[in-house]
Amino acid sequence: MQDLTLVMAQLDPLVGDIPGNTERAIESVREARIEHGADIVVLPELFLTGYPPEDLLLRPSMETRLREARSRMAEKMSREVLVIVGYPGMREGQRYNLAGLLYQGEWQAEYAKQALPNYQVFDEQRYFTPGSEPLVFEYKGAKLGILICEDMWQEAPARKAKQAGAEILVTLNASPFHQDKPAERLTLFAERAAEVGLPLVYVNQIGGQDELVFDGGSACVDAQGKLQVQAPHWQVGLMPVQLVKEKSGWVPRGGEIEPEVEAEESLYCALVTGVRDYVNKSGFKGVVLGLSGGIDSALSLAIAVDALGPERVHAVMMPYHYTAEISQQDAAEQARLLGVNYEVMPIAPMVEAFSETLAESFAGTERDTTEENLQSRVRGVLLMAISNKKGLMVLTTGNKSEMAVGYATLYGDMVGGYNALKDVYKTWVYRLARWRNTQEPAIPERVITRPPSAELAPDQQDSDSLPNYDTLDAILTRYIEGDLSAEAIIEAGFPREDVYRVVQLVDRCEYKRRQAPVGVRVTPRGFGRDRRYPIVNGWQPGE
Incomplete structure (x- = not known):
């Protein structure tokens, strides 16, 4: 009986670090051979450059660096393993997204990705020429059909591979996470494998890159589409797949399969991964954030601690006249619970100094949000000063609901380098906070149950100027992710006044969002890469 051990190398590359990624590849192959007796090791899409390399691909030295990397791999890789x-x-003058096959110190073949995605966060047609031919490589009696990521999402590449004689489909991937994406993939694997009647091996990248996060979940399904092996999500590692040649063809033996997890856990892990990799890969010592006693900063603090450890997290409470005593108590209690560095910096003297300086200029005007925003901007100045002095990145704490409607202050609470909650709707903020507390106490219960408030004016609550968050988020999801018009949302049962107020705020605040920090992208359509609207435009949202 013939059998093969294929190892799925679920790794976290650093974009642009070609030498480092090369060494990671060499070490993973060595480990796979020693620990698992690997015959084949499969690494993710564009692993040597990291994904997505964006305009680094246009650098003149890119090809030279890759040639050096491939030469080193040929020299150092185990000769007994197909990599x-x-x-x-x-x-020939065209740039391709390639999968290379290395065996016995020689590069045996290359496959060029045929389906180049150009939607959501993907922009591959800017950089690559599509391939047109399948690649089937025979190794130890097995005919391997090679695919790269989007090739699997389309029908034609897998069919071409089958027609060319493939017996096993192997697909290299850099598939970013968003909510519900892992389940979508598993459904797709099953459909694609069953369509062509071949087992399919899927190897995905893991880790964070700017706003994108990759969840891993590398897997193998059999020719009927049944899941046989699955690597854990959110963990770097090597996962072996045993393939056995039977009369019916190559059959993967059942192995480890990660149990299903709650949606809250999956999303929370995505946020932790995004923060951890952004801070670590950027070389920051840690993070500093304003801890207000509210739900957003409380959840952000928990995420930061889980990503970096409490010793690398600095929380600052910056109270003013309108900061409730219970907010100060809850912030102090959470800092104690999580063991972070914590200090209190009252901002009244600075706000009053600004107000005094501006008094003559503001003479004859009524008090409005300008004075409220001064409080936020003073806090931003303090956080940035701590950042500069201590080498800590400011972690911003605004959620997607607020960022959508502009419920944030430019150069105030929007100041910072990264935002864990940028793509998380407020209703999900509450769900995540409650889930996190089921693991161990991290957020005081009162923070979760209190009505949300920016505390920039007496007795202020978010509901004073916004619909309740269940309604707001339902409207936003339809408008931002579903691209529905205002009238279509109203027809779905939402109050006309609320809908028009919300969509007009979304459109009007594009200029703010363009100046916001990058943050973890976890929905199918986040602000930034996904949703690209002109700042100045005359579009009317009604139809």
């Missing part, structure tokens, strides 16, 4: 790895490459 399949992703990288870009210029071939």
Whole structure:
């Protein structure tokens, strides 16, 4: 009986670090051979450059660096293992997204990705020429059909591979996470494998890159589409798949399968991964954030601690006249619970100094949000000063609901380098906070149950100027992610006044969002890469 051990190398590359990624590849192959007796090791899409490399692909030295990397791999890799790895490459004047096959110290073949995605966060047609031919490589009696990521989401590449004689489909991936994406993928694996009647091996990247997060979940399904092996989500590692040649063809043996997890846990892990990798890969010592006693900063603090450890997290309470005593108590209690560095910096003297300086300029005007925003901007100045002095990145704490309607202050609470909650709706903020407390106490219960408030004016509550968050988020999801018109949302049962107020706020605040920090993208349509609207435009949202 013939059998093969294929190892799925679920790794976290650093974009642009070609030498480092090369060493990670060499070490993973060595480990796979020693620990699992690997015959084949498969690494993710564009692994040598990291994904997505964006305009680094246009650098003149890119091809030279990749050639050096591939030479080193040929020299150092185990000669007994077939290595399949992703990288870009210029071939006959065209740039391709490639999978290279290395065996016995020689690069045996290359496959060029055929389906180049150009939607949501993907922009591959800007950089690559599509391939047109399948690649089937015979190794130890098995005919391997190679695919790269989007090739699996389309029908034609898998069919071409089957027609060319493939017996096993192997797909290299850099598939970003968003809510419900892991389940979508599993459904797709099953459909694609069953369509062509071949087992399918899917190897995904893991880790954070700017706003994108990759969840891993590398897997193997059999020719009927039944899941046989699945690597854990959110964990770097090597997962072996045993393939056995039977009369009916190659059959994967059942192995480890990660149990299903709650939606809250999956989303929370995505946020922790995004913060951890952004801070660590950028070289910051840690983070500093304003801890207000409210739900958003409380959840952000818990995420930061889980990502970096309490010793790398600095929380600052900056009370003013309108900061409730219970807010100060709850912030102090959470800092104690999580063991972070914590200090209190009252801002009244600074706000009053600004107000005094501006008094003559503001003479004859009524008090309005300008004075409220001064409080937020003073807090931003303090956080940035701590950031500069201590080498800590400011972690902003605004959620997607607030960012959508502009319920945030430019150069105030929007100041910072990264935002864990940028793509998390307020209703999900509460769900995540409650879930996190089921693991161990992290957020005081009163923070979760209190009505939300920016505390910039006496007795202020978010509901004074916004619909309740269940309604707001339902409208926003339809408008931002569903691209529905205002009238279509109203027809779905939402109050006309609320709908028009919300969509007009979303449109009007595009200029703010353009100046917001990058943050973890976890919905199918986040602000930034996904949703690109002109700041100045005359579009009317009604129809």
